Amino acid sequence: MLPKHPLARLLCKLSLLPFAWFAFLFWFENFAIWETRASIDSPAGGTTAHLLSLIHESSKPGHAPYGLHLYLAPAWLPLPQHFGELAFAGYCKGEAAIAWQAADRLVIRCDARKIRTPPTSRRGIRVELDSRPQPAPAPPPAVRQVQEMLHQSNPDSPTSSR
Known part of the structure; x- marks a missing residue:
């Protein structure tokens, strides 16, 4: 309930303005800029690996602007991009997985194109990068049947996938 005096009422309203502005900046810097690609708890349960990427410009662009960042943090800790430990930063082609x-061993699977922060051990956990290109998914059965029919009708064809 606001006071009845107009000056006291104005001061109450103005004191909420800085709080609202701080809350908006906190939300924007932590949730509107960073996208969580994956989060996975360690088998022991004490540490969580967070694979994040920047989706908007930030005042603190990180090690790989618009790239991937892997943070290791205690499982209970919020905002790993501020309070966790950076274990990898770089750019990958296509999807990435952890x-x-x-x-004590975490693997990042991605077709790495440019590494800004090489995988490093943090919190007693060895982080490794599996940068082999991911295999292309197999074509659906109908497409495979058509490819086989085309190959059978013309075995010398360059469209042969074998």
């Missing part, structure tokens, strides 16, 4: 191989 997977725990053991409680």
Whole structure:
């Protein structure tokens, strides 16, 4: 409930303005700029790996603007881009994935094009990069049948996939 005096009422309204502005900036810097690509808890459960990317310009562009950033942070800790430890930053072609191989070993799978921060060990966890190009998905059965029919009708054809 606001006070009845007009000056006191104005001061109450103005004191909420800085709080609202701070809340908007906090939300914008942490949620409107960063996109979470993947988050996965370690097998032991104490650490979470966060694969993030910048989706908008930021006042703090990170190590790889518009690239991928891998942060390791305690599982309970919010905002890993501020409070976690950077373990990798770079650019990958196509999709990227992260997977725990053991409680102390994490693998990033992506077709790396440019690495800004090489994979490093953090929090007792060895981070590795599997940069082999990901295999193309197999064509659907109908497409495969058509390709086989074309190959059978003309085995010397350059369209042969074998």
